[in-house]
Amino acid sequence: MRFTDIQKKATAEWQAWTGSGKPRILIGTATCGKAAGADAVVAAIKDELSRRNIEASVTGVGCIGLCYAEPIVDIQKPGGSRVSYGNVTAKIAPQLIEDCLIKNDARADLALGYLGDRPVNGIPKFFDTSVLKPQVRLVLRNCGFIDPENLNHYIANGGYSGLAKALSLKPDEIIAEMKKSGLRGRGGAGFPTWQKWDFCRKAPGDQKYIICNADEGDPGAFMNRSLLEGDPHSVLEGMVIGAYVMGASKGYIYCRAEYPLALERLALAIKQMRESGFLGDNIMGSDFSFDLIVKEGAGAFVCGEETALMQSIEGKRGMPRPRPPFPAVSGLWGKPTNINNVESWANAALILQKGGEWYARYGSATSKGTKTFSLVGKVERTGLIEVPFGIKLREVIYDVGGGILNGKNFKAVQTGGPSGGCLPATFLDQPVDYESLTAAGSIMGSGGMIVMDEDTCMVDLARYFLNFTQAESCGKCVPCRVGTRQMLAILERITRGKGKPEDIDQMQRLANTIKNGSLCGLGQTAPNPVLTTLRYFRNEYEAHVNEKRCPALACKELIQFYILPDKCQGCMICARNCPVDAIRGGKRLVHVIDQPKCVKCGTCLDVCPEKFAAVVKVSGEKVEVPPEPIPVKAGK
């Protein structure tokens, strides 16, 4: 079949779906939705529909990005706009169906916004809400809108037109288009994609490989997973285009085994591609043949590093190797290999669909296009976001993210995962692009963005990341294997109040050794969380070391809980809830915490009635309390 005929058929199917005379119900059933209970919601909705004999189409779709509001259910009545509802539980779902489809009540109280041309009373326009307004959804354009298991939905929305166009061009012309787009590697290093492709294309060799790095392993990052779950074909189309440019006959997708849904969707998408002539011999009737293999990772973070990833594909232990030779010259099985991140491949397909110039309209001078982030931590609205480069951190955190959770104060934002750094409030008005983040001591990374509030101890945070990297170090090179372990030991010491004055200098020295001496990116960037926190929050380190005090009141061994004698009413709630029976007292007796016995769980603070506020958490301060329970003062 000719591609235009394929497109026609796909468009017809798409129109039949979107414009059917039946109500349409779309449910976010990506991993984030499922984790929030989407499967039960689907079942509840289907039950309700059948109970009431309502004929409606129910479709699971990918993540639309508002993870904080999952499960999300969208309802579109024939001829009407689609309305998106958040936090729909299995319990309220039947009522929602009844209200929307029978009682004609749009339930503005549960609505997140409407999508479409026709306004719905009392409900804001979805893309005008503050969470979405600053966003530009290019890569994520289909997520939440198409059935990710339906190839025709992808084609009807421009899918594979990029490949069709690519096959009509010479590889040089495609590289020129990529150059025009200004696309840079979305794995974090930001190397110009066209150049990377060009190296591999020009490398001598009959057998070449391309790889999609879907070993997303940064704590708190889920951009790639969401994209693979919500729109797998967009990534695969980019890969076929890249393979054509570079003359690769085989491609690998190295995807975490911990992403079962993404793997399932990839397998299905690849099968569909083969059946429709987008993969295999003579792709789309051309002379070009290419095939894809999905390789599941085995849970090692370091396998996200390109050379380790290739070792892993080869069936060896995932350990990085020195470069040069670079993969473009000698990669997988010693053959020229190009490896790109999930998002880079998806962007490539889009660039071929819409043109490099069109793409370059988005973003900043040096960083073109958009970037997806997983916005997590202490923000009101966590989720999967896509913003144009150049946007300010403040817009991301306060507009998209809705500000800091529970009205607390912003302290820092961590970008780039364990390889990145923590930036304080002074950087809130800095633009988000490769250069600015690097200048600040952090990195773009693949898109993890963790927001910290005033309760976060930066020393403890650095310890957390170091613990992660030292455990995930492959063990091959000395600076990473031993250096991170030594550094972690110091951080652990400091957070336990055992820090020595020379520790900070020693850590600085270790950080430099690890950074300059390590073999691969994992080691070279491992000290970044320490280096940036030392740079921007040195006072916290000094407080821990010199005063044995944790200013954020987070490090357990440096904090104490006390019951203020003039506030305690002897209600016994704290004593009853203490898990280790560390609180002595009695009715109308001022309670006393047995400090050596206390495990610093904070339960007493949480349960003390707000009107008394008798429990305090302190660090480095002495609070006068009686040694034994004494009667509560009269008159209270």
Added chain:
Amino acid sequence: MTETVSEQKPAVISVSIDGKSVEVPEDVTILDAARKAGVYVPTLCHHPALAPYGGCRMCIVQVEGMRGFPTSCSTPVTSKMAVKTNTPELQELRRNIFELVLSEHPWQCTSCVKNMRCELQQVATYIGLDKVSLPSVGKDLPVLTDSPFFDRDYKLCILCGRCVRMCQEVRGAAAIAFTYRGGDSLVGTAFGQTLQDADCQFCGACVDACPTGALMDRAAKPVRSVDRRVITTCPYCGVGCQLLLSVKDGRIVYSEAAAGMAPNNGQLCVKGKYGIPEFVHHPERLTRPLIRKDGKLVESSWDEALSLVAARLSQYKGDQFGFVTSAKCTNEENYVAQKFARVVMGTNNVDHCARLCHASTVAGLAQSFGSGAMTNSISEIGDASCVVVIGSNTTEAHPVIGLEVKRAVRRGAKLIVINPLEIALCRSADLWLRHKPGSDVALVMGMARAILEQGLADMDFVAQRCENFEAFKESLADFDLDTVEKVSGVSKEHIVEAARMYAANGPASILYTMGITQSSHGTDNVLAIANLAMMTGNVGKPSSGVNPLRGQNNVQGACDMGALPNVYSGYQSVADPAIAAKFETAWGGKMSTKPGLTMTEMVGAIDRGEIKALYIMGENPVVADADATHVAKALEKLEFFVAQDIFLTETSRLAHVVLPAASFAEKDGTFTNTERRVQRVRKAVEPPGEARTDWSIVCSVASRMGASGFDFLTAEEIMNEIGELTPSYGGISYNRLESGGLQWPCPMKEHPGTPILHRTAFTRGKGKFFPLKYRPPMEAPDKDYPLVLTTGRSLFHYHTGTMTRKVAGLNQIEPGGTVEIHPADAEALGIANGEMVKVKSRRGEVRTKAKVTEAAAPGLVFMTFHFAESSANVLTNAALDPVCKIPEFKVSAVKIEKA
């Protein structure tokens, strides 16, 4: 000094190291360039045999125009590159990294077994680190002692990975690997199993590669210093590995591979590494002559023994005497022995155990090519595009050549294994043809036919370099693939695939051993292989050829020296009057032009009373020969039997006089390995007691018999005579061998040796094709003896076990023999794994343990011949090849019963 195999040389470029300009080939690393410039760059994880690793970070440098601190071991040089190795910034970074290394390593140098021999100490000296300011993060781990030969103390391990990489990259064994990760990383076996369970081959390459005391030979631990180190040639198999023996207080304390020397390039197998000192210094070594008195062997003086031997032998001159020389002895000793037989005893009845292994090769390849030896060199195998391993269990019998096969596979070569047994190489093979034992001619001719039919033959080579092709082609008519499939049990598709793979992937090398030769039609097997190589043009080119892997350390040399009944040294025919005249002039006396009896024929002649006196030097036919019971009975009929050996063997026990000989470690001389490389054997220690070198014993007997021409003072003098009378050895002298071996033909002092034979013409002029017919093995299984027995070697023992069974560790790993039997056959016979069984043939029976394994094919059982108490050769068939008189060791009909 020898010609290089690769024809293209990389360009030479100039780089600057710390301001010193140095010219290097463009394919080397910065580290190589620095070493060439004489600049020391510290390394820990670097090893010349291994791919760059970049783990220890000690060799970091700064390169102009390159950011960061690249590791010099992994970074290739580029033209005009400017490298700094010791800027203050580098030295500080290096010191900080090294401090991290030490923080993971115990600081107990003075009590460490590796003290003063440790590479960590060398680097510490360079860096000048005086204190470690970081706390110790070392691991408290027990010393692992499960290997019989070495200890693993991972407390001392710095995770440089040299052992792991050696085991994986070079040895292809992968018994050890990195386990866990991060700071918990450790070297170990899968799931912590024992090394033996992890399929460790105990080659000790990991131990030799370890820079610290983490891996150490137990024997080397107490030896803080040695008196001397002697480079010599391994006495086990035909590979001829170069050993470095460490000697202290007159004893060999341990053995290692000599670094950077052909043919083994720093590699050994378990026998060369761990099987040397114990047998050399074994208390059972013969130290005084023994004379049979009243039926008992009793010690005597040399004078008495020599007088007796001289007097008795004088009574058996001519063809009533036979001399069995030894493929374990040096060239010089074999030369002296055959000279003794011919000059003093006046007979050509001289032979040795080559008769039992490669007689068919010598006969077959001499007819096809004109020279019966490996056409190419060991080091070329790894560069082949296709390797065919037929009738050879290379990794067991020639372990270091097995490494070359694995290297070829790693480089992407096609590997075709043709073997009825599932050998270890099958795992690496692209194609494994499991043919029926004895069907080789049919299978190889079938391949030849497929090659011809597919148009894959190199007809230019055939036309220009070969003859008799048409006759060969006509004989292919018998070998249509249906017939071949029926005879060999290999499917037509596989035959065609193998043919295509071999013909289309040149250069292709064929390796074979006893599976081909030890057959009643062994010569035909060899001719079939030669046909196959010639028709594809795979002769005379690098990494191609027909490569018989010789079994014994000096079986090639013993043949070269004329320890054969039909030729003098250098394969000069005894029947040729002109040659006889040459030797008569050189040696004096009258030479017989009547070819003598082969070793296998001698047994018959003894049995018939035609040979009455026998001299055996260093061989053990009672265990090694087919139908061994018959051999022992024959020997008992001898009127006079003198045996010369290092131990009292199953054979020498039967002798009238036993003369104590020196082992390889106690004498000078040369061995010629399987690739025709003549290599020095150097004396490391004194012989035990009164033991003497074989050559000096034979010379003494000759002198006492009044012969002249046996007054050699040194082995070198013998070699000089060999050179004068042997054209192919004409250019070989001890002087030239000092720096490494020389491959014959080496006719002149200036000749560099010949790694590749038949380059422009075959030795015989044109390569000759031979038409062949298929003949089945002599003994087919029947209802009485329904199973086929085939025999072979194990990695852990050698031949009749005379040497290896004196080594406790080898006995621990493999204490005794087994018969390998397929589960289906075992089940039918009700035999469980490990059960004692009786194996019976028409010639005898032995008791041994059953090993139930799918490595054996249904209907086929396998035994090694190392173990005298369950001697496989009691069962084997002495049916002979009509041309070369080799017995059919590889196919005997047997039955198995519960014991």
